[in-house]
Amino acid sequence: MKETEKPEKGNQIIEEAAQAEYKYGFVTDIETEVIPKGLDEDVVRRISALKGEPEWLLEFRLKAYRHWLTLKAPTWGHVHVPEIDYQAISYYAAPRQKKAGEGPKEIDPELKKTFDKLGIPLEEQMRLSGMAVDAVMDSVSVKTTYRERLAELGVIFCSISEAVKDYPDLVRKYLGKVVPYTDNFYAALNSAVFSDGSFVYIPKGVRCPMELSTYFRINAAQTGQFERTLIVADDDAYVSYLEGCTAPMRDENQLHAAIVEIIVEDRAEVKYSTVQNWYPGDKDGKGGIYNLVTKRGLCRGDHSKLSWTQVETGSAITWKYPSCVLKGDHSVGEFYSVALTNNWQEADTGTKMIHLGRHSTSTIVSKGISAGHSQNSYRGMVKIAPKATGCRNFTQCDSLLLSDTSGAHTFPVIEVGNDTSVVEHEATTSKINEDQIFYCNQRGISTEDAVGLIVNGYAKEVMAKLPMEFAVEAQKLLSISLEGSVG
Amino acid sequence: MNALKQYIELYDSNRALIEQQSPALLNTLRLEAREQLETARLPRKGSEDYEATDLEALFAHDYGVNINRLPFDADPGETFHCDVPNLSTCLYYASNDAFHSSATAERNIGQVVVEPFSMAAVDYPELMAAHYGKLAQMKDPTVALNSLLVQDGLFIYVPDGVVPERPIQLVNIFNAALDMMVQRRLLIIVGKNASVKLLACDHSQSPDYRYLNNQVIEIVAMQGSTVDFYDMEESTPLTSRVSSIYVDQHEGSNVLIDGITLTNGFTRNNYHVEVNGEHAETHLLGMTIASGEQHVDSHTFISHNAPRCNSNEMFKYVLNDNAVGAFAGKILVKPNCPRVEAYQGNRNLCSAPTARMYTKPQLEIYTDDVMCSHGSAVGQLDEDALFYMRTRGIGMEEARRLLMQAFVADVIDGVRLDALKDRLHYLVEKRFAGTLSNCAGCLQTCHPNKENKEK
Numbered sequence: 001m002k003e004t005e006k007p008e009k010g011n012q013i014i015e016e017a018a019q020a021e022y023k024y025g026f027v028t029d030i031e032t033e034v035i036p037k038g039l040d041e042d043v044v045r046r047i048s049a050l051k052g053e054p055e056w057l058l059e060f061r062l063k064a065y066r067h068w069l070t071l072k073a074p075t076w077g078h079v080h081v082p083e084i085d086y087q088a089i090s091y092y093a094a095p096r097q098k099k100a101g102e103g104p105k106e107i108d109p110e111l112k113k114t115f116d117k118l119g120i121p122l123e124e125q126m127r128l129s130g131m132a133v134d135a136v137m138d139s140v141s142v143k144t145t146y147r148e149r150l151a152e153l154g155v156i157f158c159s160i161s162e163a164v165k166d167y168p169d170l171v172r173k174y175l176g177k178v179v180p181y182t183d184n185f186y187a188a189l190n191s192a193v194f195s196d197g198s199f200v201y202i203p204k205g206v207r208c209p210m211e212l213s214t215y216f217r218i219n220a221a222q223t224g225q226f227e228r229t230l231i232v233a234d235d236d237a238y239v240s241y242l243e244g245c246t247a248p249m250r251d252e253n254q255l256h257a258a259i260v261e262i263i264v265e266d267r268a269e270v271k272y273s274t275v276q277n278w279y280p281g282d283k284d285g286k287g288g289i290y291n292l293v294t295k296r297g298l299c300r301g302d303h304s305k306l307s308w309t310q311v312e313t314g315s316a317i318t319w320k321y322p323s324c325v326l327k328g329d330h331s332v333g334e335f336y337s338v339a340l341t342n343n344w345q346e347a348d349t350g351t352k353m354i355h356l357g358r359h360s361t362s363t364i365v366s367k368g369i370s371a372g373h374s375q376n377s378y379r380g381m382v383k384i385a386p387k388a389t390g391c392r393n394f395t396q397c398d399s400l401l402l403s404d405t406s407g408a409h410t411f412p413v414i415e416v417g418n419d420t421s422v423v424e425h426e427a428t429t430s431k432i433n434e435d436q437i438f439y440c441n442q443r444g445i446s447t448e449d450a451v452g453l454i455v456n457g458y459a460k461e462v463m464a465k466l467p468m469e470f471a472v473e474a475q476k477l478l479s480i481s482l483e484g485s486v487g
Numbered sequence: 488m489n490a491l492k493q494y495i496e497l498y499d500s501n502r503a504l505i506e507q508q509s510p511a512l513l514n515t516l517r518l519e520a521r522e523q524l525e526t527a528r529l530p531r532k533g534s535e536d537y538e539a540t541d542l543e544a545l546f547a548h549d550y551g552v553n554i555n556r557l558p559f560d561a562d563p564g565e566t567f568h569c570d571v572p573n574l575s576t577c578l579y580y581a582s583n584d585a586f587h588s589s590a591t592a593e594r595n596i597g598q599v600v601v602e603p604f605s606m607a608a609v610d611y612p613e614l615m616a617a618h619y620g621k622l623a624q625m626k627d628p629t630v631a632l633n634s635l636l637v638q639d640g641l642f643i644y645v646p647d648g649v650v651p652e653r654p655i656q657l658v659n660i661f662n663a664a665l666d667m668m669v670q671r672r673l674l675i676i677v678g679k680n681a682s683v684k685l686l687a688c689d690h691s692q693s694p695d696y697r698y699l700n701n702q703v704i705e706i707v708a709m710q711g712s713t714v715d716f717y718d719m720e721e722s723t724p725l726t727s728r729v730s731s732i733y734v735d736q737h738e739g740s741n742v743l744i745d746g747i748t749l750t751n752g753f754t755r756n757n758y759h760v761e762v763n764g765e766h767a768e769t770h771l772l773g774m775t776i777a778s779g780e781q782h783v784d785s786h787t788f789i790s791h792n793a794p795r796c797n798s799n800e801m802f803k804y805v806l807n808d809n810a811v812g813a814f815a816g817k818i819l820v821k822p823n824c825p826r827v828e829a830y831q832g833n834r835n836l837c838s839a840p841t842a843r844m845y846t847k848p849q850l851e852i853y854t855d856d857v858m859c860s861h862g863s864a865v866g867q868l869d870e871d872a873l874f875y876m877r878t879r880g881i882g883m884e885e886a887r888r889l890l891m892q893a894f895v896a897d898v899i900d901g902v903r904l905d906a907l908k909d910r911l912h913y914l915v916e917k918r919f920a921g922t923l924s925n926c927a928g929c930l931q932t933c934h935p936n937k938e939n940k941e942k
Contacts, residue, residue, distance in 0.1 A: 401854075401857070402855065404823070405822065409849070409852065412848060414847070415845050418840050421865070427848070429859040
């Protein structure tokens, strides 16, 4: 990432923060191809046709669409999702390619500028930072870098629509296996209309030499983004995958309903990191993205490992529970999360650890920070199946309250089905210790800087799990998002 | 299937009889209850807040309901005799859902009033009218069902400034020779700066019949009052209970509720505490020792509606065999309630492969200047501790028993009545040893032929 400031430059960060409201809130003026608003079977067929998909995928979409019609939007979350008019959304918006003949290899200069502003190292920068990027704007994957080099190792990293064309057997084998279209309302919707996303396949025994990264951006107005990510790590493979998200500032709310599916085979390891910075709405809670996402990984193999790390600072509403199904014996699930809400944001996030394999272990560390009038909830489940003997879970979820008008909530569920497993859960809620602020003040650190320092210290345990470039950006994001919340 | 339907029909066909035999005040809520039940459904297993407990199945059974208020059997006072060392209590009996007549002779001891609703409605009509049904929430179908069918209850009133010397003990006994459901109801009003210690224990005389106790308890703790409520269950494997306790706490009040389950069949305890005054203190304690097919589900909700109040919860479960334990606790701190301290703990021992534990601790906080935490753990006895004891020549079984006793000891130590504390330590020891008799729990001299058949 372009952000290369050292973490200790706290003052500078706050200074920048004071100037920048939402620095990713620009709109890129490029032509987009948008299909008309509305959703019916014809729209599903049209999306499928536009993407030139095979019959089986269209069938999958139609089944999902018909199932979606029978569902109602869930209301159990501690968030207030207003009634969404699904007919007022355009389900497909692709940046139009001006030079049709050259295909997606040639990138629109305007688009490239967008990604430069975002700090995505698309071209030469890539070689320096050694990261392969798949950028998804609105609905279509724009450019995937480093593809050839990865191909030498047999690693497949491409957009899911290309994968459908080039590796139909693989996609068909794994798509919808971890998150079936019947899973929930938004998963059904995504399965019906998903437009693009990333596909990663790491073959047996390959350790992916670089970090794979996807950047998502919603650009066009009144569109929804429904990307779908599928990651498969075959036996003994390893991959670290990063995901970043931004959107322009707009008055109206936009919908983002993604699905991420991960399959981890014997002794393989997947590390999935997210820095979510969708537009959170303005100070009065106007606008912002509804981030209603289903993420789940299946640790299918013995000794497999899946680690979720997320830094959630954006979105008006976040509804997201990256989960691990620990099916393999001795499999490991991890979840590290920092969720910061400010102004009128609402976040209901957490994880599920389903222990099915013997001696499987999981760790959950969740840090919530609430400021302004925001509501921040942790919702989690740890379930130990009767046959999953010798399992171990440790959960810690702390909440920090920065204003007396914000709320912090914890809703964990624990189910233990045998006598050899140990599950522990701890949660605390409090505000920043006044003694700490006073100490900083008397050392000449302003209250705002002090809060920034303390919050970063509080979140450090999770930040340490992020890849370095992401950690720097995430730290800045925390400070920016906190701006104006102290006083 | 709708299990509630049979009770609505029962009410409809016996409405005149039920109303005629009840104090007029009780009839005022029936219409609302009837309306609620019309649309309500009892929660099934897996629904929100009932992850492990199926009330629909529990109420679907065809229980007898004593609408005609027929007297049952002998005077329980004659078969139970209080003889606990160092604990002298004012003893009252409730047989099924009737407050037993022989005890009413002594109903006003000191200045504390203990009498059935039928008398209280005459003696204290204003107090009864001001508090009856005001805390209990009819949206809970079991509360609505209680309000629909209840015909009597027990009224306990401690006037302002009164601090009785002796604890009050209430012995609830099922003694019907048929499957039976009762609606027990308690209204406890503790005046300003008054204090009361109440010990209630549940028993079943016959292990051969299915009993269901659907009880509602409302407790009003006025300014500066202290209320200790010890609720002990010592029933049979065929006895079920759905208990809803509602508490209204005023400024500076101190309420302790301790729910102890040693033997039972199926239990659901709901605790709903509204802390409405500053500097109020709430202590909720729970201890469950379950084996066989026992099922104990406790659900607590503490709402902090005022600044500067404290709450403290600790629930411990020891589960063996096929026992099922469930705990769900929610702490709510409303906006503008700074300086609230709220702690919740739930510790559970699963000591058999088929025992199940479900736990759901929750925090919902809307004020920043608070200290709140919860902790929950499910696990086993410490292997190292067991090993250590065995190296000292203590047998495996004995070592396990000692450690389990130590595990629940801090809940027992929360009891603010020394004689009861000692007695509980003794009872728990016997419970783990499997030699607990059926009626030992209520501090009575035990019947020699009433050894718990389960053991």
